[in-house]
Every structure is written in structure tokens, then in C-alpha cells.
Amino acid sequence: MSNNCFVMKCGGSTLAALPDAFFLDLKKLQDEGTIPVIVHGGGPAISDTLGKLGIETEFVNGLRKTNEAVLDVVEMVLSGQINKEIVRKIQKSGAKALGLSGVDGHLIQAKPVANAHEVGLVGDVTHVNAEIIQGIVRMGYMPVVAPVGIGEGAQRYNINADTAAGAVASHIGVERMIVVTDVPGIMKTVDGEKRVLPVVTVADIEQMITSGEIYGGMIPKVRAAIQCIQGDVKEVVIVNGSEPEVLSKVLRGDKIGTRIQR
Numbered sequence: 184m185s186n187n188c189f190v191m192k193c194g195g196s197t198l199a200a201l202p203d204a205f206f207l208d209l210k211k212l213q214d215e216g217t218i219p220v221i222v223h224g225g226g227p228a229i230s231d232t233l234g235k236l237g238i239e240t241e242f243v244n245g246l247r248k249t250n251e252a253v254l255d256v257v258e259m260v261l262s263g264q265i266n267k268e269i270v271r272k273i274q275k276s277g278a279k280a281l282g283l284s285g286v287d288g289h290l291i292q293a294k295p296v297a298n299a300h301e302v303g304l305v306g307d308v309t310h311v312n313a314e315i316i317q318g319i320v321r322m323g324y325m326p327v328v329a330p331v332g333i334g335e336g337a338q339r340y341n342i343n344a345d346t347a348a349g350a351v352a353s354h355i356g357v358e359r360m361i362v363v364t365d366v367p368g369i370m371k372t373v374d375g376e377k378r379v380l381p382v383v384t385v386a387d388i389e390q391m392i393t394s395g396e397i398y399g400g401m402i403p404k405v406r407a408a409i410q411c412i413q414g415d416v417k418e419v420v421i422v423n424g425s426e427p428e429v430l431s432k433v434l435r436g437d438k439i440g441t442r443i444q445r
């Protein structure tokens with residue numbers, strides 16, 4: 184894949200709060216020929232709908248315990264509600280977007296995770312059909328991907344959005360993944376003051392997970408980052424989506440967010 188593409192993961196924690204300016208930045212990048220390949224989450228919206236339907240939900244090490252009833256809701260919320268909301272917002276900015284899920288065209292192929300006995304129908308990515316992404320980009324659209332995977336026997340799987348984004352970045356061969364979330368980067372308390380770390384290495388991350396300084400929803404992000412920078416992806420940058428022109432700033436190399444490098 185040409186290096187004018189980058190993967191952007193957009194978390195459910197931040198989607199509703201993304202300002203119009205964020206989408207105008209996407210439009211500017213598309214006009215300049217820099218194409219974002221978007222993979223989105225939607226965890227809070229899934230929990231919300233499950234709650235309204237009276238279906239109980241539980242997380243095991245950051246992964247949602249998923250059965251067929253939960254999968255119905257995951258697919259409806261991610262591939263329906265959230266995916267189309269993002270596509271509409273991008274189109275409102277004047278840019279061109281095309282939404283699909285990992286099921287469409289066998290885009291994200293998956294197998295059960297190693298601890299399927301604990302979490303059920305949660306998937307690990309085995310392959311990404313890069314041709315579909317390349318085709319959409321060639322047609323002049325930015326792909327917007329919902330993280331539902333497809334496996335043997337046409338079984339659907341719920342895939343953590345950070346994991347799905349990392350796998351897409353690795354398989355389509357981009358140099359950079361930008362993770363847009365609700366915090367300005369990986370934070371650490373130094374001398375009693377919370378600071379954003381501008382750069383972290385894999386060793387720093389492992390140490391911070393062990394010490395508990397990286398926890399919860401940050402864990403799948405850094406794990407996905409470590410996995411992708413072991414391949415062709417050169418860096419993963421974690422940023423806050425409410426920062427003005429955040430994507431352009433990262434791509435320019437400004438000092439912003441946390442850069443995870445080899």
C-alpha cells in the first residue's frame with residue numbers, strides 16, 4: 184500500500200465528542216492525497232444498547248464476553264449505528280467515505296481467541312483482505328471499518344477495535360497508525376505531576392503494565408501497537424481527538440501525543 188495512507192483508530196470513548204474541525208481535518212488530508220483508513224470502536228454504545236435490551240455484559244481482561252445474542256447487538260451497533268454515524272459526519276465535511284465491516288468481502292478474517300473458553304465468540308485476526316481497502320482508496324473514498332470479523336463456517340467474531348486496527352495497519356502495509364482516544368497520550372505521574380510521555384519503547388510499556396501505570400482500555404492499545412511495530416509499521420501515535428488538527432499535526436511530526444517506536 185502506498186505510503187500516503189495511514190490507519191486511524193477511533194475509540195468509542197471519544198466518537199460522540201469529536202468536533203466538526205476533526206472531520207474538516209480529514210477532508211483536508213483527503214484533498215491533499217493523504218488517505219486515512221479508519222477502524223472504529225463503539226464499546227460504550229454497545230454496552231448502552233445491551234443494557235436497554237436487558238442483556239448482561241461482562242469484560243474479561245478488556246474483552247467483552249460474547250455469545251450469539253451479544254454478537255447480534257455488537258454487529259447492529261458497530262456496523263449499523265456507529266459506522267454510518269461516522270460516514271455521515273465525514274460526508275458532511277465534504278470528504279468521501281465508504282463504510283463496511285470486517286465481514287464484507289471477507290475483509291477481516293478471524294479465528295477464536297486463545298481464551299475463547301472464557302470470552303466466547305471473540306476473534307483474533309488471521310488475515311486482512313488488503314485488496315478491498317486498496318480498491319476503496321483507489322476509487323477516492325476513505326474506508327471506515329467496523330471491527331466484526333468472519334471466520335470458518337461463516338462464523339462472526341467480535342474483535343477489539345484496537346486489535347482490529349493494528350492488524351489492518353500491519354496487513355495493508357502503512358507506516359503509521361494513529362490511535363485517537365479521550366486522553367492526550369500515555370500518562371505517567373512524575374514528581375507528583377501527571378505528564379504525557381512524548382515517546383515510549385516496548386520495554387517502557389511492559390514495565391508500565393507490570394507497575395499498573397498502564398491499565399484498562401490502554402492495555403489493548405499498547406499491545407496492538409507493540410504487535411504492529413514488529414512488522415512494517417514504523418510508529419503508533421496515541422492522541423486526543425479534541426486537540427485541534429490533531430491528525431495533521433501527527434503527520435507533520437509535531438510534538439503531540441505519545442509515539443510508540445521500535
Ligand SMILES: Nc1ncnc2c1ncn2[C@@H]1O[C@H](COP(=O)(O)OP(=O)(O)O)[C@@H](O)[C@H]1O
Nearest residue numbers: 194195196364366368369370396397398400401
Ligand atoms: N497510562 C495511561 N495513560 C493514559 N490513559 C490511561 C493509562 N492507563 C490507562 N488509561 C485509560 O485508558 C483510557 C483509554 O482507553 P478506552 O477508554 O478503552 O478508550 P477508547 O474508547 O478510545 O478505546 C483512558 O481514558 C484512561 O482511563
Ligand SMILES: CC(=O)N[C@@H](CCC(=O)OP(=O)(O)O)C(=O)O
Nearest residue numbers: 195224225226246247342343344
Ligand atoms: C471483544 C471486544 O471487547 N470488542 C469490543 C468492540 C468494540 C471496541 O473495541 O470499542 P472501543 O474501541 O470503543 O473500546 C466490544 O465489544 O466492546
